[in-house]
Amino acid sequence: MQRLDRYILKMATIAAIVLLIGLTSVIWVTQALREVDLITGKGQTVLIFFTVTLLSLPALIAGIAPVALFMATLYTLNRLNSDSELIVMNAAGVAPQRLTRPFIVLTIATSLLVGWMTLSVMPAGFRMLRDLITLIRADFVANVVKEGQFVALDSGVTFHYRERSGDALVGIFMQDRRDPNQPSIYIAERGRTVEVDGNSFLMLEKGTIQRETKRTDTSSIISFERYALNLSALSGDPTGGAGEGDGDKAIYKPRERTTWQLLNQDPNEPYYKLQAGRFRAELHNRLSAPLYPLAFMLIAFACIGEARTTRQGRAFAIQSAILIVAATRIGAYMAWTASVRSPLAAAMLYILPIGAIALASAVILHGQTVRPLLARATAPLMLPLAGLTARFRRA
Template sequence: MRFGLLDRYILKIAAVATVILLVGLTSVIWVTQALREVDLITGKGQTVVIFFTVTLLSLPALIAGIAPVALFMATLYTLNKLNSDSELIVMNATGVAPKRLTRPFLVLTLATAALVGWMSVSVMPAGFRALRDLITMIRADFVANVVKEGQFVALDSGVTFHYRERSGQALLGIFMQDRRDPNQPAIYIAERGQTAEADGNSFLMLEKGTIQRESRDRNSSSIISFERYALNLSALSGDSDGAGGGDGDKVIYKPRERTTWALLTQDKNEPYYKIQEGRFRAELHNRLSAPLYPIAFMLVAFAVLGEARTTRQGRAVAIQLAILLVGAIRIGAYAAWTASVRSGFAVVLLYVLPLVTIAVSASMIAFGARARAVLDRLTDSLAAPFLAISARWRRS
C-alpha cells in the first residue's frame, strides 16, 4: 500500500490526536489510582521509589484499556476537523472515495491493535506478577521494620498482625488472625518469629506456637501445636478468589498474573484451577480478543463520520450515535467477560461483538451512498424530537 501526501497528512493529525488523548487519559486515571497508594509512604514506611514503582506497574493495564477509546476519539476528532475545514468536501469533489480515506486510519489502527495486543498478552501479566512480588517484599519489610510493638495492624484485608516486643531481629509474642476465608478463620500464636527470604518468597518463621482453626460449616475447631512453622507472606493476598493458599504453601499466582502461554498450557489437575476454572477461561479470552476492539471502534467512527456533512446538527447527532454505539459495545464486552467466568458460551461474545461491529461498519463504508442514506434517516429520526423541543422553546 503506497502512501501519498494526503495519507501522511491525515495520519499525522490522527496519530498526534491519539497520542495526546492516550497520554492525557492515562495520566489522569493513573494519578487517581496513585493517590490511593499514598498509604505506602504514610502508613507502611516505604520510599518514594517503591511508591512510584507500585503505581507504574499498573500502567500496562491502563494503556490496554484506554488505547481503543483514545483511537476512537482521535478518529472522531480528525474526521470532524477535516469536515469543518471543508477538506472532506474538497476530497469528495475531486473523486476521493470515503473508503480510500480509511488507509491512514487503518495504519494507525493496526499499530494501536498491536500495542493493545502486546500489553494484554505479554506486558500486563508480567506487570501484575512483578507487582505481586513487590507487594510481598513490602509486606515482609512492613512486618520486620515498620510494625510497632503492641500495635494491631492489617497486613491485608482480613489479616490482622500483632507482636508484643522486639528482641534484636526477632519478634516476640506473635499473634495473627486470618479471616480471609469466613468459613474457616485461623489464629496463629507463637512465642517468637523472624522474617526470612527463600526461593524469591518472604516467610515469617514462627517458633513454639499453635494454629487454631474453626470450621463454621461444621461448627468445629482444631488446635495444632508446632515447634517451627514457616508462614509464607507471599501467599497472603487480600483477594477473594482463593489465590495464594496459605499454611506455608508455595505462592499461587492468580490468572491475571500468569503468562498467556501458561494459561494456554494450563494443567487441568491443578487444585486452584479446578476452583477457579472460569476465571482462567475469562482471562485468557479477554487477552486474545483485546486487539479486535481498536479496529471495531475506529470503523464505527469512520462509518458515521467518514463522508462530508454540510450541517452541524447532522455531525453532532452522528457523533452522539457513534459514542452510544461504542459505549454499548464496551459495556457488552465487560458483561460478556463477567459472564464468561460462569459460562463458557459467553466467551464467544467477546469475539462476536467486535467482529460483527467490524463487519457492519466495513459494509457501511464499502457501500457508501446506500449506507449513508440509511444512516442519515437514522440520525434524522433521532434528532427530530430534540429539534421539535428546541423549536417550541424558541417560540415560547
C-alpha cells in the same frame, strides 16, 4: 503512501498520542493517590511508591488506547469536515472508504500496542507488583509495625506482636478473615521474616492455627513446632496460602501468569480447579483485546466518515458513535464477567468486536443500502437521543 494519507495519518496520530498520554496521566494520578499509604502508613520510600504505581501503567494503556484511537478518529474526521476538506476530497472523486487507509495504519499500530501490553507486558507487571508488595509487606511486618499494635496488613488480615527480641518477633497473633466462610487465627510464641528463592515467609515457631468452617459449623486447632507462612499469599486469594507441606512457591493469580502459562495450564493444579473460570476469562480477555481498536475506529468512521455540509448536523452522528462504542465496551465487560461462570459467554468477547467490525465495514462500503435499514431498525432507540439533542440546542 500518498501525501493525502500522510497528512491524515499525521493529524490522527498526534491526536491519538495526546489523548493517550492525557487520559493515562489523569487516571494514573487518581490511582497513585490511593497508594500514598505506602509512604505515610508503611514507611516506604518515594522510589518504591513510584515503582508500585508505574507497574499499573501497562493495564491502563491497554484499556485506554482503543478509546484514545476512537476519540482521535472522531476529532480528525470532524476537523476535516469543518475545514471543508472532506467535501473537497469528495468532489475530487475520493471515495469515503479510500480515506480509511491512514486510519487503518494507525489502528494496526494501536492493536499491536494493545496486544503487546495485554499478552506480555501487563502480566509481567502484575507479577512484579505482586512480588514487590510481598517484599513491602515483609519489611512492614519486620521493621515498621510497632510492638503492641494491631495493624491491618490487607483487607481482612490483622497482625500483632507483643515485643521484639533481636530480629525475632515475640507473641505473634494474626487473624485472617479474607474468606468469611473459613476464618483463621495464627498464634505463635515467636517468628521472623526470611526470604527463600525470592519468596518472603514469616517463620512461626511453637504455636497453633485455629480454623473455623462456617458451612459445616466445625472448627479445628492445629499445633505446630514450625510453620512457614507465605506472605505473598496475603496479597492474593485466601486459597493461595502456603505452609509446611504446602510447597514453597507463591501461587499467582490468573492475571499475574504469562499468556503461555494460561494456554498450557496444568488441569490438575489445585488452584486452577478452584478458579478455572477466572483462568478462562483472563485468557480470552487478553486474546480478544487487539480486536477492539479496529472495531472502535470503524464505528467512528461509519458514523461521521462522509462529508456533510454545515446544514447537515454531525452532533447526532457523533453521539450515536459514542453510544455504540460505550455499549460495545460495556457488553464486553459483562461478557468478561459472565465468562467466569459460563464458557459460552467467553465467545461474546470475540462476537462483539467482530460484529461491530462487520457492521461498520458494511456501512462504509455500502452506506446507501445499509444506512436506511439501520435507521429503521434503530429508530425506536434513537428517538430519545434526538429529543435530548433538540432540547439541548434550544437551550
